[in-house]
Amino acid sequence: MLEISSQTNLLEQKNYKYSLQDIAEPNLYREVYPYTEVPRVAFNHRRVPIGMPEDIWITDTSFRDGQQSVEPYTVKQIVDLFKLMSKLGGPYGIIRQTEFFVYSQKDRDAVAQCQDLGLKFPEITTWIRASKEDFKLVRDLGIRETGILVSCSDYHIFKKMKMTRKQCMDYYLSTVAEAFEAGVMPRCHLEDITRADFYGFVVPFVNELMKMSADAKIPVRIRACDTMGYGIPYPEVAIPRSVPGIIYGLQHYSDVPSEMLEWHGHNDFYKAVTNATTAWLYGACGVNCSLLGIGERTGNIPLEAMIFEYASLRGSLDGMDPTVITEIADYFEHEIGYKIPPMTPFVGRSFNVTRAGIHADGLLKDEEIYNIFDTKKILNRAASVMLGKASGLAGIAYWINENYRLTANEAVDKKDPLVISLKQWIDAEYEGGRQTSLSVGEIEEQIEKLSQNRFQRL
Numbered sequence: 001m002l003e004i005s006s007q008t009n010l011l012e013q014k015n016y017k018y019s020l021q022d023i024a025e026p027n028l029y030r031e032v033y034p035y036t037e038v039p040r041v042a043f044n045h046r047r048v049p050i051g052m053p054e055d056i057w058i059t060d061t062s063f064r065d066g067q068q069s070v071e072p073y074t075v076k077q078i079v080d081l082f083k084l085m086s087k088l089g090g091p092y093g094i095i096r097q098t099e100f101f102v103y104s105q106k107d108r109d110a111v112a113q114c115q116d117l118g119l120k121f122p123e124i125t126t127w128i129r130a131s132k133e134d135f136k137l138v139r140d141l142g143i144r145e146t147g148i149l150v151s152c153s154d155y156h157i158f159k160k161m162k163m164t165r166k167q168c169m170d171y172y173l174s175t176v177a178e179a180f181e182a183g184v185m186p187r188c189h190l191e192d193i194t195r196a197d198f199y200g201f202v203v204p205f206v207n208e209l210m211k212m213s214a215d216a217k218i219p220v221r222i223r224a225c226d227t228m229g230y231g232i233p234y235p236e237v238a239i240p241r242s243v244p245g246i247i248y249g250l251q252h253y254s255d256v257p258s259e260m261l262e263w264h265g266h267n268d269f270y271k272a273v274t275n276a277t278t279a280w281l282y283g284a285c286g287v288n289c290s291l292l293g294i295g296e297r298t299g300n301i302p303l304e305a306m307i308f309e310y311a312s313l314r315g316s317l318d319g320m321d322p323t324v325i326t327e328i329a330d331y332f333e334h335e336i337g338y339k340i341p342p343m344t345p346f347v348g349r350s351f352n353v354t355r356a357g358i359h360a361d362g363l364l365k366d367e368e369i370y371n372i373f374d375t376k377k378i379l380n381r382a383a384s385v386m387l388g389k390a391s392g393l394a395g396i397a398y399w400i401n402e403n404y405r406l407t408a409n410e411a412v413d414k415k416d417p418l419v420i421s422l423k424q425w426i427d428a429e430y431e432g433g434r435q436t437s438l439s440v441g442e443i444e445e446q447i448e449k450l451s452q453n454r455f456q457r458l
Helices: 075-089 105-116 132-140 154-160 165-181 198-216 243-252 272-281 303-314 323-336 357-365 375-379 393-403 417-431 440-451
Strands: 002-004 011-013 057-060 095-101 123-127 145-149 185-190 221-226 261-265 286-289
Touching (some): 075 105, 105 123, 165 198, 243 261, 243 272, 261 272, 286 303, 303 323, 417 440
Parallel strands (some): 057 095, 057 286, 123 145, 185 221, 261 286
Antiparallel strands (some): 002 011
């Protein structure tokens, strides 16, 4: 049968109907996932077209997946971060939603206080155990949408749930029916989709979800979860690891509209950000992230990274305020006590700091030579240098100018006697056997001695 596709506006064949394959033994894709060896990337040379939606957005899981991997946040910390997230996402809600637990009284207090702020974005959603009682709880809290875990690989179906595919599908569908009965919009988290039998279980299952959704007249959101970070963004990679193939397949074989399709990834193989961007490019409106990438094992997709991916793809921040990223990083370090690895892009202490003397010389002449963009304007983080064994006169001059925020008239250059004296002190430290970096306090103390109080401490 031929139908006009709503995605491409072309006549397409719609006779692809995939039925549940209720096999006796699990398909663990051992040729791809041998477990005792590194997972393999298989190619089938099938390409699917790029099809970025008209609107793309970010959703957040900092208070759900993120909170599972750190000390639980206090109610105040959740509320403060929620406000910062809303400020970061801007008036158009590019950060569209964030999800909360509602198990404990503390969880519910955090939800209530965030609701009381009256902020339009991010929308508050939940993640619950799939039970009638929890669906009722979500409804009574005045929350429109909730996440439900529907693990879809045979690793989970056979090994964890101890069911057959048919039993598992029936169980999931009955759970979704209970959500509809309670008047709640379900967001189905297809856990471990990159190890699942896509055509033998995922597509038939999602087809049934879409039928139920149409009958109930309640939308269903599909979250494709790359739980172990196995997803691959390259063209022509075979299912189940192909991110383009998964997004295309859910759209074209299960008729999931882009606005109901979301990607959730992990960073086990350093591909979280690239996979999320790929999901956008191939048709998913939403990518699910967490602040600073905090999450299970190697973490989730860093929300701040997707701010810049969005701007790169759209050519605009569309009302987002990236300087809030620096506020969020400061809050995590000073209020929560979370130690951000110093080289973390955009938020780490050293992300725009150079140690090499020749690089520092370039920064002194024109920071654009060695800075990724105007970090002072965009992130409220001026480019800087770290003083140490490799620091030259130019690096020392640059450090003094930035650390003391000297104006153009006050700025020192590499010929300044203070710079030369400080360089001699630094060289002596390392010639004496020192191996560690110099702290800001040590450098400021020496500057006070050498400059005879020419500068005051910040």
